[in-house]
Amino acid sequence: MAEEIIESDDFVRNAYIIINEMLDLSNHTTEDTTVLVDEILHSIFFLGTITNSAYTPKKILDVKFAEIKALYPKPFECYSSQLPRRSPFSCVLDMIVRLTGQENEKGIQTTLQRLIDDLRKGAKSDQKCLFSSAICISQAGQSSVKHYGVSMSTSTRDAREIMVAVSCCHEWDEYVAGAVMTYFPNKKKNKSKDRKTEIDGTIRLPENVKCRAFSLLDGKVKPPCRSCANLFSLKTSTIEKWPYGNCAESESLSNLFKNEAQVKNRVELQTPMSWTAEYKEGAKKTLLTFLKNSLKKVNFNQDMIVYTPTISGEKVNVHI
Known part of the structure; x- marks a missing residue:
């Protein structure tokens, strides 16, 4: 992770960690989970722009901005003009349920808690930001x-x-x-x-x-x-x-x-x-x-259009 990302505030830091986790989970499955990655990118970018105009995709993704934008262009085009249907951690939950198994309640909770522990370590405040x-x-x-x-x-x-x-x-x-x-x-x-x-x-x-x-x-x-x-x-x-x-x-x-x-x-x-x-x-x-x-x-002065994630039909691998 780039040094400036590590030293950034909690929103940018947590956004980076969550996106990285989703990309990593998507990379390590044979299922096509790109629709969930697409959706969470849009949701996080939208929340960034309404929280602080400086929380741009470029600020969050740093040196990986161009690569991820090339693979998932639609969230970058629509985050400032369309609304997400749900908040980011719901996408994380869907990914983990899909990969862990619907009935593996303990495994789902453990995986989510492990990610949240990573988000809380080194956080500058106790605010539950993006999780x-x-x-x-x-x-x-x-x-x-x-x-x-x-x-x-x-x-x-x-x-x-x-x-x-x-x-x-x-x-x-x-x-x-x-x-x-x-x-x-x-x-x-x-x-x-x-x-x-x-x-x-x-x-x-x-x-x-x-x-x-x-x-x-x-x-x-x-x-x-x-x-x-x-x-x-x-x-x-x-x-x-x-x-x-x-x-x-x-x-x-x-x-x-x-x-x-x-x-x-x-x-x-x-x-x-x-x-x-x-x-x-x-x-x-x-x-x-x-x-x-x-x-x-x-x-946010756009029409209230709700974002529809892109279903690629093919698997996309990318490391942040």
Whole structure:
């Protein structure tokens, strides 16, 4: 790693390490994982430009800039004009699940923790920059398929809120998005146009669906926070309350619902009369207004087009 990268601030340092890890993992598999590398490059470059205009791809990649741009040109063309669907560590999670095996829960957690240990060593601050602090495993029954999710992996509050909003609109399953939109961005239930009726898209999970969350910093069990209890009817004794949409439960449950229709069909709305088509549209309109204003705040003045990673159809090997 170039000396100036080592001595740089945490965003550039962590971005470099994460990209290097993704390239290394992609190089050591026979699978075509270039779509995940393409996606994470765009996601990191986007977060760099809205966090600090000096965090350019050139600054992050240093001497490997030209080589990686030649192999993955699209992220370099679109990072300042299109929005990512999800934050970077979700791409890391997908890569590791694919290479480690869907049922190898311990191996997945160990690999993620090893990377996070590398990111935390020598960091200039305790801020969790570009990596997730928690993982959640959701499954419908003890012997069913495991579906994973990680907490938001951004660098600032503005970036986190932008990614929660985009995930609600374009990435998460409709039930998860609806639950989050009930409280986001106002931190309390949104109101209908007449300001008298609360909009409520929160859900109740089927009885056999279990969510287990763990810290990726120390491996300890993390009970659902109060926000996740409000969104998904998860039982908890904690009073801790993280921002709505931030927790790993959102992505994990979304992946479960998107992949297992029979489970999704048994999800129930907490108050069906408060989540009609009209109320749903009102919640989404509130969200989009918030997203537009948040993007202006970080000087992103483009149309809200969501990035689609390039699927190359052939394997690309590159070392950073």
